[in-house]
Amino acid sequence: MSEIPYKIYLDEKEIPTAWYNMRADMKNKPAPLLNPGTHQPLTAQELGAVVCDELVKQELDNDNPFTEIPAEILNFYKMYRPSPIVRAYFLERALKTPAKIYYKFEGNNTSGSHKLNSAIAQAYYAKKQGLKGVTTETGAGQWGTALSMACSFFGLDCRVYMVKCSYEQKPFRREVMRTYGASVTPSPSDTTQVGRKILAEHPNTSGSLGCAISEAVEVAVNTEGYRYVLGSVLSQVLLHQSIIGLEAKAALDKYGIKPDIVIGCAGGGSNLGGLIAPFMGEKLRGEADYRIIAVEPASCPSFTRGKYAYDFCDTGMVCPLAKMYTLGSSFIPSANHAGGLRYHGMSSVLSQLYADKYMEARSVEQTSVFEAATTFARVEGTLPAPESSHAIKAAMDEAIKCRESGEAKTILFGLTGTGYFDLYAYQKFNDRQMSDYIPTDAELAESLSHLPKMD
Numbered sequence: 001m002s003e004i005p006y007k008i009y010l011d012e013k014e015i016p017t018a019w020y021n022m023r024a025d026m027k028n029k030p031a032p033l034l035n036p037g038t039h040q041p042l043t044a045q046e047l048g049a050v051v052c053d054e055l056v057k058q059e060l061d062n063d064n065p066f067t068e069i070p071a072e073i074l075n076f077y078k079m080y081r082p083s084p085i086v087r088a089y090f091l092e093r094a095l096k097t098p099a100k101i102y103y104k105f106e107g108n109n110t111s112g113s114h115k116l117n118s119a120i121a122q123a124y125y126a127k128k129q130g131l132k133g134v135t136t137e138t139g140a141g142q143w144g145t146a147l148s149m150a151c152s153f154f155g156l157d158c159r160v161y162m163v164k165c166s167y168e169q170k171p172f173r174r175e176v177m178r179t180y181g182a183s184v185t186p187s188p189s190d191t192t193q194v195g196r197k198i199l200a201e202h203p204n205t206s207g208s209l210g211c212a213i214s215e216a217v218e219v220a221v222n223t224e225g226y227r228y229v230l231g232s233v234l235s236q237v238l239l240h241q242s243i244i245g246l247e248a249k250a251a252l253d254k255y256g257i258k259p260d261i262v263i264g265c266a267g268g269g270s271n272l273g274g275l276i277a278p279f280m281g282e283k284l285r286g287e288a289d290y291r292i293i294a295v296e297p298a299s300c301p302s303f304t305r306g307k308y309a310y311d312f313c314d315t316g317m318v319c320p321l322a323k324m325y326t327l328g329s330s331f332i333p334s335a336n337h338a339g340g341l342r343y344h345g346m347s348s349v350l351s352q353l354y355a356d357k358y359m360e361a362r363s364v365e366q367t368s369v370f371e372a373a374t375t376f377a378r379v380e381g382t383l384p385a386p387e388s389s390h391a392i393k394a395a396m397d398e399a400i401k402c403r404e405s406g407e408a409k410t411i412l413f414g415l416t417g418t419g420y421f422d423l424y425a426y427q428k429f430n431d432r433q434m435s436d437y438i439p440t441d442a443e444l445a446e447s448l449s450h451l452p453k454m455d
């Protein structure tokens, strides 16, 4: 076997040409989206009023394992893919671990994260349907940036509702989006009914993803030629993100490397669902086994402390109900939480896989996440996004366990993005002004008490 290089690249011609859908191999399919009024499974027609037709098909497709990637999307992918797999030799040395650590790096595009993989797909299908534009929400800003890049590529109008605290803390994210031609509105805003209602009830709110989603959906359904697009959580987004895992597996296979542990951070579940897709496929089909670990913030612990139940996807309760691990749609992480991954719910595909014990989950506190991020930046060179650093922290913990047990396990984790726009959070950490806030049981019980009553 050839020596393992620092970076494993695929050739451009080896980029996978079809996305993989884990649902096709799941015995227990994820529970269907429900109409919030009737509690009946959402029909393609109902969903089609909100998202574009081809994406409706992908969202409802529990059976086809592969969807061919259209040539226009594949060509766009070629501008920044295949993304590298890096052997973290320097991190291994710093940790004095016998473990072999690899990371799949998705931050080498201007938007700085994996989100572009789905943004370009969603923009393409919207354009193909002849739409004028799309609306969306953005929290930390990566999704809005990715979508504005994708929309400018296809000449679509892009209207972004950006969580207010992020709009204020990350003015340069906003400027990147505007440079790519998007309009950016801080949420909650007085431009929508739901925004005005939330503002009336909570005049000082700093906003939340759930609230920005409600605003973006309201504008999409009331504006001719527009649809809503979402950067995570939905099954179609996991489908597009499977490019991460398919590339990773193809590259590792080239060198005969089989990971023992695959680790990803989990906000709504898209990068994790994408990274693990082909590995989980083998696991579901009984062909191989892997330990798969989802890592989430202790301040927003959907998997580890949430309830597996039908819930609203947004604060305004206009979206379909999804069965997922949730903290309740009114849950808003503490204002001192700096590291992204702040959505109250989780992908219904990953939720089912977690309920069926195909994967594990753990939560980590943000100061320990920034410590791991700092170590990683200093030895491996790349300044990681705070979100990605949750996976770094867990990978480091597993590598340290290997040092203690003497086992030379192979660890693969997803480095989803870079942290250049997160320097406000890094500043807080460097000034030792960052603290950990873990919600109490009583707080979670309160937000969970507002789950929709199912019959």
Ligand SMILES: *Cc1c(COP(=O)(O)O)cnc(C)c1O
Binding pocket: 112, 113, 114, 115, 142, 143, 231, 232, 233, 265, 266, 267, 268, 269, 270, 271, 272, 340, 341, 385, 387, 388, 416, 417, 418
């Ligand atoms: C959005 C984002 C995440 C979390 O979202 P998922 O849908 O859970 O993947 C993680 N890392 C980065 C860099 C992000 O931008």
